[in-house]
Amino acid sequence: MKSQLSSSTEDYVKTIYAFTEWQDAPITSSQLAARLGVANSSVSEMVRKLKDLGLVDHRPYGAVRLTEEGRRVALTMVRRHRLLETFLVNELGYSWDEVHVEAELLEHAVSDLFVERLAAKLGDPSRDPHGDPIPTAEGAVPRIDAHRLSELDPGHAGRITRISDENPDLLRYLAQERIFLDTDVTVVRRKPFGGPLVVRIDEGGGSRDFDVADEVADAVWVRSGPAHPGCTLEPGT
Amino acid sequence: MKSQLSSSTEDYVKTIYAFTEWQDAPITSSQLAARLGVANSSVSEMVRKLKDLGLVDHRPYGAVRLTEEGRRVALTMVRRHRLLETFLVNELGYSWDEVHVEAELLEHAVSDLFVERLAAKLGDPSRDPHGDPIPTAEGAVPRIDAHRLSELDPGHAGRITRISDENPDLLRYLAQERIFLDTDVTVVRRKPFGGPLVVRIDEGGGSRDFDVADEVADAVWVRSGPAHPGCTLEPGT
DNA sequence: CATAAGTTTTCGGTATGCCTAAATACTACG
DNA sequence: CGTAGTATTTAGGCATACCGAAAACTTATG
Structure with missing residues (x-):
């Protein structure tokens, strides 16, 4: 059933999957x-x-979509990647901006037993250090009830539950600005002329306002909450 | 200085090194x-x-020898392999016969930082689960003061300090026969006509004799001790 | 609805690392 | 000391996975 795929094959499948993990449109050749x-x-x-391996559906000039089998392979890779990231942070003292590249190398080398x-x-664990859901060994993906900060309207309040790990510089920047998982935020307003979003951050003993660049607002996900400032969600697990 | 070697290259270098780790003659092409x-x-x-990479010395039809640079690379690989084996046994609950293959895959994927x-x-640690010395990051190899069981004469007594990890079946067999690192043994005699070696094993509450097949006697290393039966070494660390 | 612009595929080519078969160099024995 | 036998290298090929350039197809526009 499992004829041992090459690293390249695994990377393609994983990338196709990743593209549709947080949105709907299938990926095109050039995006891939x-x-x-x-x-x-x-x-x-x-x-x-x-396609010959039965991992994707594709017709010439069309988009690329995973088959069920392809999705299964992708979820295996995602599980590996996120467990490895968790291990690197929890057990080896890596910081969250260091783990992505290391995990990308390791994920092709570890066995199922490992x-x-x-x-x-x-x-x-059901979440990795960036808040990404870790699929189970059976291929179930823990539901994540969150939205991109960039999609929230002023007034929305909530807690940061996911930050994309794709850009380590962005992660370093956020850490430096004291913005982490589980930080509570409220969207205040968007500055005029397409300027940055402003969020209020509740911290022990006060709050501060923070300008959120567009790239950051796309990378930070907030657990849905009530539409009234000041009213935060119950803390989750 | 380090132009990233392929897995194949690393395997060749490691294998050349391994051949001379416990003996002197350099390896030939066909042995490799x-x-x-x-x-x-x-x-x-x-x-x-x-040779073009400067990792080995070789003249047509001659044996293959590592250069200083090649030896450095080999020791890096050996360090990785043995630390990974130690990790798998100590932290992930692998048994000593399961770790070799897994470590061979991982050793090509981990970074120096990892x-x-x-x-x-x-x-x-300075020893892995099989008693093999773990080179330091600087390339120093802890000295091992031991000899193959097959090289010892009757009367020699000592403690098992190394068992080659190359053959997992052999490791499983030894575990089943309750022979591990730190087991104390005394060579009793060799059975006639090139028959197996017989060793006496000191165990809590008594001793038993054990027939050692030749392949086993080549894989088991004993810390040198006095040449008088019954006189065991001081326990090491 | 034809054509320009953009996307995707096809067509040679490259580099690794492996293979078998054939040629060449060593070695050891009669 | 020559030659048979073994060890090693060379030669020609295969599979993977990449590339740039050119051809084929889609789509968007006038």
Whole structure:
């Protein structure tokens, strides 16, 4: 059933999956090429192979969609990646901006046995250090009830439950600005002429306002909450 | 200084090093081919590349020897491998016969940072679960004062300090026969006509005799001790 | 609805690392 | 000391995964 896929194959499948994890539209060849840092022609070839392997559906000039089998493979990779990130942070003292690259290398090398022993040691976590849901070994993805900060209207309040790990510089910047998972925020307003969003951050002993650049607002996810400033959600687990 | 070597390159270098770790003669092309499970012609090609990289000395039809740089690379790989084995046993509950293959995959994927953080977490061990010395980050190899069981004469007594991890079946067999690191043994005699070696094993509350097949006697290393039966060494650390 | 603009695929080519088969160099024995 | 036998290298090929350039197709526009 499992004929051992190459690292490249795993990366393609994972990237196709990642594209639709937080939105709906399927990925195109050139988007895939851009994300993988390869030429369009390389993608055309590889997508044909993935189709032969039964991992994707694709018709010439169309978008690329995972099959059920492809999705299963992708979830395996995502599980590996997020468990490895959790391990690196919890057990080896990595900071959250350092783990992504290391996990990308390791995820192609670990066995299923390793992954399950690691998961057990970590206590079968359902979230990684960036708040991303860790799929179970059976392929179930814990539901995440959150929205991008960029999609929230003024007045919305909530708690940060996910921050995309794709840009380590952004993570370092946020850490420096004392913005982490579980930070409570309220959207105050958007500055005029498409200026940055302003959020109020509740901290022990007061609050401060913070200008959120667009790229940051797309990377930070907030658990849905009531539309009235000052009224925060119950803390989750 | 470090132009990122391929996994294959790392495997060749490691295998060349391993051949001389417990003996003197340098490795030949066909021995290297046999150990790596590749054709002789593949070795010829690859050895040329290793020479171009400055990792080995080699003249046509001669043996293959590591350069200083090659030795440095090999020790890095050996350090990785043995620290990973230690981690798998100590932290993830692997048994000593399961770790070799897993470590062979992981050793090509981990970063130097990972290795050093892992070493720190493990308390900078100097031996792996099979008793093999773990080179330091600086390339120093802890001295091991032991000899193959097959090289000892009757009367020699000592403590098992190393068991080769190359054959998992052999490790399983030994575990089943209750023979581990730190087991005290005394060589009794060799059975006639090149029969197996017989060793006496001191156990809590008595001793038993054990027939040691040749392959086992080559895999088990005993810390040198006095040549008088019944006189065991002081326990080491 | 034709054509320009943009996207995707096809078509040679490159680099690794492996293979088998054939040629060449060593070595050891009669 | 020559030659048979073994060890090693060379030669030609295969698979993977990448590339740039050119051809084929879609889509958007006048």
